[in-house]
Amino acid sequence: MNGEPDLLIGGTWRHAADRGTRDVINPANGTVAAVVDEATADDARDAVAAARAAFDDGAWRATAVTERAELLDRVADLLQRDKDDLARLETVDTGKTLAESHIDIDDVTSVFRYYSRLVGAEADRIVDVGDPAVISRVVREPIGVCVLIAPWNYPLLQMSWKIAPALAAGCTMVAKPSEVTPLSTIAFTHLLEEAGVPPSVVNLVQGSGAALGTALTDTDDVDFISFTGGLGTGRTISKVAAEHVTKVAVELGGKNPHIVFADADADSAIDHVLTGVFLHSGQVCSAGTRLIIEESIADDFVAELAGRAERIRIGDGMDPASETGPLVSEQHRAKIEEYVAQGVSEGAKLVTGGARPSDPALAAGSFYLPTIFDRCQRSMRIVQEETFGPILTVERFTTEAEAIALGNDTQYGLAAGVRTSDSARGERVVRALRHGTVWLNDFGYYTAAAEWGGFGKSGNGRELGPTGLTEYQEIKHIWHNTAPTPAGWFKG
Numbered sequence: 001m002n003g004e005p006d007l008l009i010g011g012t013w014r015h016a017a018d019r020g021t022r023d024v025i026n027p028a029n030g031t032v033a034a035v036v037d038e039a040t041a042d043d044a045r046d047a048v049a050a051a052r053a054a055f056d057d058g059a060w061r062a063t064a065v066t067e068r069a070e071l072l073d074r075v076a077d078l079l080q081r082d083k084d085d086l087a088r089l090e091t092v093d094t095g096k097t098l099a100e101s102h103i104d105i106d107d108v109t110s111v112f113r114y115y116s117r118l119v120g121a122e123a124d125r126i127v128d129v130g131d132p133a134v135i136s137r138v139v140r141e142p143i144g145v146c147v148l149i150a151p152w153n154y155p156l157l158q159m160s161w162k163i164a165p166a167l168a169a170g171c172t173m174v175a176k177p178s179e180v181t182p183l184s185t186i187a188f189t190h191l192l193e194e195a196g197v198p199p200s201v202v203n204l205v206q207g208s209g210a211a212l213g214t215a216l217t218d219t220d221d222v223d224f225i226s227f228t229g230g231l232g233t234g235r236t237i238s239k240v241a242a243e244h245v246t247k248v249a250v251e252l253g254g255k256n257p258h259i260v261f262a263d264a265d266a267d268s269a270i271d272h273v274l275t276g277v278f279l280h281s282g283q284v285c286s287a288g289t290r291l292i293i294e295e296s297i298a299d300d301f302v303a304e305l306a307g308r309a310e311r312i313r314i315g316d317g318m319d320p321a322s323e324t325g326p327l328v329s330e331q332h333r334a335k336i337e338e339y340v341a342q343g344v345s346e347g348a349k350l351v352t353g354g355a356r357p358s359d360p361a362l363a364a365g366s367f368y369l370p371t372i373f374d375r376c377q378r379s380m381r382i383v384q385e386e387t388f389g390p391i392l393t394v395e396r397f398t399t400e401a402e403a404i405a406l407g408n409d410t411q412y413g414l415a416a417g418v419r420t421s422d423s424a425r426g427e428r429v430v431r432a433l434r435h436g437t438v439w440l441n442d443f444g445y446y447t448a449a450a451e452w453g454g455f456g457k458s459g460n461g462r463e464l465g466p467t468g469l470t471e472y473q474e475i476k477h478i479w480h481n482t483a484p485t486p487a488g489w490f491k492g
């Protein structure tokens with residue numbers, strides 16, 4: 001960063017082979033926050049080769065589980081020691097508020113603590129095969145070389161969901177953060193070294209997916225690709241990996257319904273709908289971007305919501321007064337503006353927002369006002385496509401069956417919220433929704449101990465929880481005959 005080498009390949013920090021760099025922009029003011037090395041495809045190939053050699057060498061994967069668990073705990077300690085610095089990098093890079101970034105670093109820490117405990121408690125499974133001479137057991141082994149590709153909205157958090165279980169399992173890896181937001185991952189990789197991760201176990205490259213994607217995915221040297229990002233990229237990676245029969249887990253987008261029944265607690269419903277969609281300016285995969293509301297309360301609810309949305313304090317994430325920050329880049333804001341124009345042309349009713357803020361102090365940043373569209377139809381693009389910005393669409397229902405049908409009417413299936421004071425109905429609706437996480441009378445919360453992932457085109461595979469570790473493991477059945485005798489099948 002800023003002249004220091006940023007690529008960690010084979011245990012050595014180095015610059016890009018062609019000395020290429022990238023300016024990382026602070027979206028709050030358009031200034032260059034840092035200049036980082038931009039890897040070439042050859043650098044990425046070197047990183048994969050280093051991870052392959054380190055895995056095949058066998059030393060890392062043979063480390064005692066307790067040793068790896070202790071390593072993860074040391075990483076957690078260092079994250080807490082450097083929490084303020086890491087949080088500042090995250091805010092400068094993504095635009096999110098410093099308060100959110102602090103929560104992110106605490107969440108990253110909890111992921112390392114969780115996998116430390118989980119892997120330390122793992123045991124082989126003994127299988128009774130009916131022969132006392134045979135010891136039959138099922139063991140878990142590291143899957144091998146992993147390529148870990150992360151998006152820009154939660155840069156370090158998303159990467160931690162991959163690196164922590166990969167290290168716990170005994171894998172080696174190449175991490176590639178988003179080229180838009182690499183800063184916290186670079187700083188964090190230094191912490192991994194300090195914690196004692198052996199050379200070549202974690203390799204780091206940053207650069208665009210277009211430049212590095214082939215080197216990282218179109219190869220027989222990789223055993224598992226864990227990708228979080230957009231649907232289109234997930235499709236591309238899955239196709240390339242299929243040629244090599246490489247295991248892939250893809251965590252993709254969402255178009256998440258937040259269903260509000262008339263009997264829901266009004267104060268918490270309005271508050272959670274507002275937070276669920278406008279936190280981090282809507283750049284959250286599980287953002288509740290589709291309000292699906294019972295007709296009888298819709299007018300008042302939307303009016304109150306619009307008033308609250310207009311009072312959200314937008315500003316530089318470093319300013320403690322800001323409640324939400326900018327969009328991640330000018331390019332991303334242009335995409336949001338296209339969606340808003342699309343919503344207007346499709347006939348949705350613009351209730352509030354739909355513009356950049358007028359405050360001249362925000363003119364240099366990529367800010368956008370919280371935007372609400374009422375009277376939306378399920379056929380509209382703004383209802384079906386992931387806008388990944390501060391846009392809420394409102395659809396209305398009159399029956400429970402209609403609410404469920406609308407909630408499931410999406411190609412995605414990442415997350416959903418349901419609000420009602422009738423717990424029997426709540427349970428019915430929760431079970432009927434085809435989404436990977438469903439909140440009943442709450443929204444947005446998660447824990448490292450519970451699986452995260454999507455139904456439908458929100459992806460496959462799961463992160464976090466016990467499944468988030470098994471993704472990084474192969475399962476081996478060992479049959480040990482302690483008193484061998486001839487099988488006696490062939491008599492000659």
Ligand code: NAD
Nearest residue numbers: 150151152177178208209213229230233251252253254285
């Ligand atoms: P993106 O797909 O554009 O990029 C994600 C990552 O993939 C980046 O590191 C990028 O450089 C890399 N990449 C791009 N093309 C590649 C290729 N051909 N080969 C290999 N790597 C390639 O996504 P984004 O814009 O960074 O992130 C936003 C998306 O991420 C949204 O759709 C959001 O919903 C999704 N997301 C999902 C989750 C989840 O848990 N399901 C979490 C966070 C974000």
